[in-house]
Amino acid sequence: MKIFVTGGTGHVGESVLRLLSEAGHDSRVLTRNPEFVRGRVGSIPRVYPALGDITTSSVEVLAGLMAKMEAVIHIVGIIIEKGTAGFEAVHTEGTRRIVEAAKRARVKRFVHMSALGAREGAAARYHRTKFAAEEIVRESGLDWTIFRPSIIYGERDEFLNTFAGIARLPLPLPIIGSGKGKLQPIWVEDVAHCFVKSIETEETVGQTYELGGDKAYSIKEIMRLLVRSMGKRRPFVHLPVPIARFQAKLFDLLPGKPPFTADQVTMLGEDNVCDPAPLKEAFGLTLRSMENYLQERFGG
Ligand SMILES: NC(=O)c1ccc[n+]([C@@H]2O[C@H](COP(=O)([O-])OP(=O)(O)OC[C@H]3O[C@@H](n4cnc5c(N)ncnc54)[C@H](OP(=O)(O)O)[C@@H]3O)[C@@H](O)[C@H]2O)c1
Structure with a gap:
């Protein structure tokens, strides 16, 4: 098939492109x-490549x-807002443009x-704008499929790699809040x-489909496993949530990429888990164990 992919140059997109190519x-x-x-x-x-930006390219240009093309895979998303590229502009309005463009180009299949x-x-505004985008896709009249992953790990992730970078320093590991919020890394x-x-x-x-790995872990457990591998x-040092929020607001005023945002502090306070059984059944998947991955990637 001929597939139009947005977000293909990112961490997840690269793996999608490799598997599409192999198939x-x-x-x-689409890339900027x-x-x-x-x-x-x-x-x-x-x-x-196709040069374009989902927040500024016109629907005509995107179409x-x-x-x-025979299908669209729309992966673009951000975790840190920058200038006019905020969550509403990228997640919600960007998805509206891509959906409109797909309709104009008569591409019926849409994976989001x-x-x-x-x-x-x-x-969290991240979650609200992602939901608004889902609604646009569901109401589009296209042949859609939506994926909702928990945190995703792999060679280029900013999650385990950042923690590993901190763990290499002879310093305590910082944890926002209690570190008890659960994730289901996939x-x-x-x-x-x-x-x-x-x-x-x-x-x-x-x-x-909700996408999660074979097991849920608290953030503290993940860090413990990573460091052990x-x-x-x-030792851990806990940063109280109100202080983390205040710091996030300060980071927001500074140039450059902040270590974390207020929205991320909010999300870390929630469990982010799902039942992986429907996913395994629908896609015939044997989910990779994060613990094995940690050993292979960071061990010895
Ligand atoms: N990573 C996770 O743990 C996780 C968990 C759940 C859901 N997700 C979702 O998965 C998706 C991919 O995440 P990721 O970690 O792979 O992200 P990533 O590595 O940061 O990649 C972001 C991608 O989006 C593209 N992009 C950003 N703004 C764009 C714009 N205005 N116009 C066109 N392209 C734009 C970038 O392309 P160029 O820079 O080449 O233009 C890049 O390919 C996102 O929707 C994210 O919300 C991720």
């Missing part, structure tokens, strides 16, 4: 980066880029990346497998 599909990848072809994603066979915890009235290749299978499977049309021992 014999051609991907046209003209240097794309020199990057690692640009060297994947059957992957072709033109989708000409002759959301996030576990996306719901109306969620405390391997990036397992997520990519679901995306690729979904475009090949009619039964996934009209379905919303690195053969280290580190």
Whole structure:
């Protein structure tokens, strides 16, 4: 198939593109980066760039880029807002444009990346705008499938890699709040497998799938396992939530990428877990164990 992919240059998108390529599909990848072809994603066979921005390119231009495509995989999302590229602009309005463009280009199949915890009235704006985007997709009249993953780990993640970077320093490990909030980390290749299978499977049309790994862990447990896999021992230092929120507001005023945002502090206070059984059944998946991954990637 010929597939239009947004977010293909990112952590998850790269794995999706590799699996699409291995399965014999051609991907046209939307990117804001003209240097794309020199990057690692640009060297994947059957992957072709298309320059554009979901917040500023017109629907006409986006529809033109989708000409002759048979499916859209829409992965773009942000965790840190920057200037005019806020959650509403990227998640909600960006999805509206991509959906409109797909309709104009007569591309019926639409696979959409959301996030576990996306719901109306969620405390975090990330989750609220992801839910608003889901609603646009559900009401589009397209043949849609929606995926809602918990946190995703893999070679390029900013989650385990950041913690590992901190754990290499001879310092205590900082934890926001109690560290008891649970996550269900899922391997990036397992997520990519679901995306690729979904475009090949009619039964996934009209379905919303929650994606989580084989086991839920508290953030503190994940950090403990990570540090142990690195053969280290580190004490924890707990940063009270009100102080973390205050710090996040200060980071917001400074240039550069903040270590964490107020929205992330909010999300860390919630469990982000699901039952993986429907996912395993629908996609024939054997989910990778995070503990094995930690050993392989960070061990000895
Ligand atoms: N990572 C996780 O743990 C996790 C968990 C749940 C859900 N998700 C969702 O999964 C998706 C991918 O996450 P990720 O970690 O792979 O993200 P990522 O590595 O930060 O990649 C973001 C991608 O979005 C593209 N992008 C950003 N703004 C854009 C814009 N205005 N126009 C066009 N493209 C734009 C970037 O492309 P260029 O820079 O090339 O333009 C890049 O390919 C997001 O929707 C995220 O919310 C992620």
